[in-house]
Amino acid sequence: MSPAHYIFLSVVLFAIGGVGVLVRRNAIVIFMCVELMLNACNLAFVAFARMHGNLDGQVVAFFVMVVAAAEVVVGLAILMAIYRARKSASVDDANLLKY
Amino acid sequence: METTLAATGVLRYSWLLLAFPVFGAAVLLLGGRRTDKWGHLLGVAMSLASFVYGVIAFFTLLSYTDRSRDLHMFSWIPVDGFQANIGILLDPLSISFVLLITGVGSLIHIYSIGYMSHDVDRRRFFAYLNLFIAAMLLLVLSDNYLGLYAGWEGVGLASYLLIGFWQFKPTAAVAAKKAFIANRVGDAGLSLAIMLMFAEYGTFNFGPVFHQMSSGSTSGGTGVTTAIGLLLLLGACGKSAQVPLQSWLLDAMEGPTPVSALIHAATMVTAGVYLIVRSNPIFNISPTAQLAVTVVGAVTLLAGAIIGCAKDDIKKSLAGSTMSQIGYMFLGAGLGPAGYVFAIAHLIAHGFFKAGLFLGAGSVMHGMDDEVNMRRYGGLYKFLPVTFVTFALGYLAIIGIPPFSGFWTKDGIIEAAWDKGGTSGYILAACAIIGAGITAFYMTRMMFMTWFGRPRWQEPGPQASAEPRTGQPHEHAPHPHESPWVMTIPMILLAIGSVAAGGFLIINQRFANFLAPVTGEPAPPHGVWSTPGIIALVLVVVGVGIAWLIYGRVPVPATAPRGSFVTVAARKDLYGDAFNESVLMRPGQWLTRLSVYFDGRGVDGLVNTVAAVIGGSSGRLRRVQTGYARSYALSMLLGAVLLVAGLLVVRL
């Protein structure tokens, strides 16, 4: 398959992940959708690496993975702290900027 | 007309004429209550000082062959293309007025010492009187129209202040306002005339304006001159209470009696006549304007006389008489060079006898606890003998019995109208003659009701007067008594003038020759008797007789009878007020109400609508801020979509 197909797939997965962030209310699920978007980016990077014929894309994808891992760690820790405080994991609770 | 010579010698100090009363007014107004003790004496002294200088100036002027001097005082607006100066012009016309104003004015000042002796605000009264004298002198002495206008406005102000002198009386305050507003209408006409004059001739001074006008060196031609003349007539009507601006004069009787005597009999109301006679070159060129002046004069003559017949208030009856006599002056002034002299002569004579009549009425009021209703008088000749004699001399003068003043001057006007000839001349003469008859009627009525007959003031009945400051009716019947000498001496002096002034001026054409440099060559003189004069005299006798029949032979009823519809109309000032109200006042009120409505609903509605729209839309718009992070994320996504779309549109 040409890299173009992989990139289209990456776009589709990215869009699905984006819609998932907007639609779900549970904080963990939203986080997981963000992970999906990151994975789609990784796929795009690898496809581009194959297109260009060098490994730079793969190295970047590797770094993305590392950073995503760090991000998940901190994010979930925050989530746990918030859950302990207010006993709810819904992101709609933070609506104090309402008119 | 050649340029006037500059003043020299004594006449260089002519500004003193104005300075004395201005100084008096300033000191008395600014000094306040501190000057209460001697304020009245200062006022009289200033007025007398002006009179003394006036006499000196008069004799100095007589000694010249060319009896005209101009004194430039200062430059008021020295702008290129608009030079306005204040200067004094001394010539026969202005010096005659100066003598009249300061002479009669000083006598009335002296009279006021006695009349206002019980009033707390006497000092303020004298301040305003001095202010009036100053403004009137500026009016007659000014050498250009702009200074005349300044004096014109000044006398209007003084009149307002003096009519409304007893401010606590609502009727007085309203009357003062009415006088000022009616005058303002006339002032608009005068200012338009001055503006037209400046636009046409580029100057305000009398000499250059008349010179350019008569030499026909302008583009406007007689049309402009007629317009100026008619506008000047409008201004004169306002100040002199002629039809159609006559409504304020009868209400002006709310002021103290010396005010009525000085302002609304002798001087201010004659300013209109002065204006017309001073502007005689304008009227000589424009026959239309002259005709308008005569028509106004004739109509007012008759209207004033009819109103005077029905009034029970002695001051209002005299006011109607004043209106009528000034109508005579206007009639004379509109007849051209033949009539100017008689108009001014009648003006001077009228100044004497009308002031005398008013001061006499004031003396009667002083003795009768300020009662003005003639139906409460009766048989007073026993109690106020000096007043009776002076009043009677004034009465004989005004109705035109020879050899008293009125005969000479009024007959002069009637003869001038008769000599004009043509339809207009005979109609005007007829009006004047009939007017003389009616004058005789109402003046005789006044005499009978006041001085003769049964005393009606001892019975209880409707009482018009009340305590001035509290408004409470008097507790007891009045005790009529003669006035003190400070009030009777001026009346006596004025009575002498009433007797002698007319003959002095008219016989041997003395006044005509004196005024010739200003008004032009006079007409050839008549004999003492002439056809219209005899007819007038006959009608006068008839009028006296009718009045005796109604008021002399039969006792005067204490309450006014209903009367015919003419009487009812005359009591209502010939519906002058009703006309003004329905034609001017109510539409004015509707107009203001309409504009208030538009302002409130239209303009305010627009502004409020803008505010409401913004408020409402912002209230709706703030609902976009839901506070949910997800909706913000949605807007981020949509923004990203727009961005990508934009990029694609640009690069594809």
Next chain:
Amino acid sequence: MIPHILAAGGGGTNLDAYWSVSFFWVLAVLSVGAALAMIFMRQAVHCALMLAVVMLSLAVMYAMQGAPFLAFVQVIVYTGAVLMLFLFVMMLIGVSSADSLRETIKGQRVWAAIGGVAFMILLIVGIGHASIGSAPTSFSSTGNQANNLTGIAQLIFTTYVYPFEITSALLITAALGAMVLAHRERTEPKLTQRDISRRRVASGQVQPEPPPGVYALHDAVDMPAMLPDGSTTDRSVSRAISQRDPELGRDPQGEVAEDRDAEQRIEAERAIEAAARGETQ
């Protein structure tokens, strides 16, 4: 099949066209379907499982494109560690905290769908217009190296050494941050052993209470436990069972009631004895 997937030489081009196309389409459909399922599932755990499917299929795709190292890292690190971390947190937070399917914000779903579809279409159109070109025959940077791993290693430690060092600092920071955030501060001082033993003696109950279930009469999971006052509590039975068994905890053989009566009789006699003894003393 593995050699077919892990293309030799790290190029990814010696895969059979038949294999690469079929694998691609299968995996593509699978991953898109799993992604869609992920965003629509109610339970969070199910979403995590779907995400695992997506990640695994992506790993295979990496392998197909000549990135074997990345494929294994994806499986081990991403799916194995990160996703498990998600599951751990779900355990701590509460598995049963299910999302209600009703959307509270008006128009959010509609506009999210429109935005997502529009985004997808725009990007596809844009990228479609770009000339992607076909894959080259081999990776250039592995020309000097033996295989994919060595090539990546060379890149990381030479060209990208700065990002590498900084990323390592980031990881340390993240670990510390997680510790700090998840830390719970004591609100009262920690009880020492001395304090605990003092409390125990003071309370009167020195020896520990028998662990639950010592005096149990039944060990069936559908029998409710007995409380100290003798009543049973249905909460001790798993909800999964209690929801399905309406006859739960009714003591069908009357043993619990017998025990209670026996207990009361014993108690009454002990009271009489104590009263008798107490009076004589």
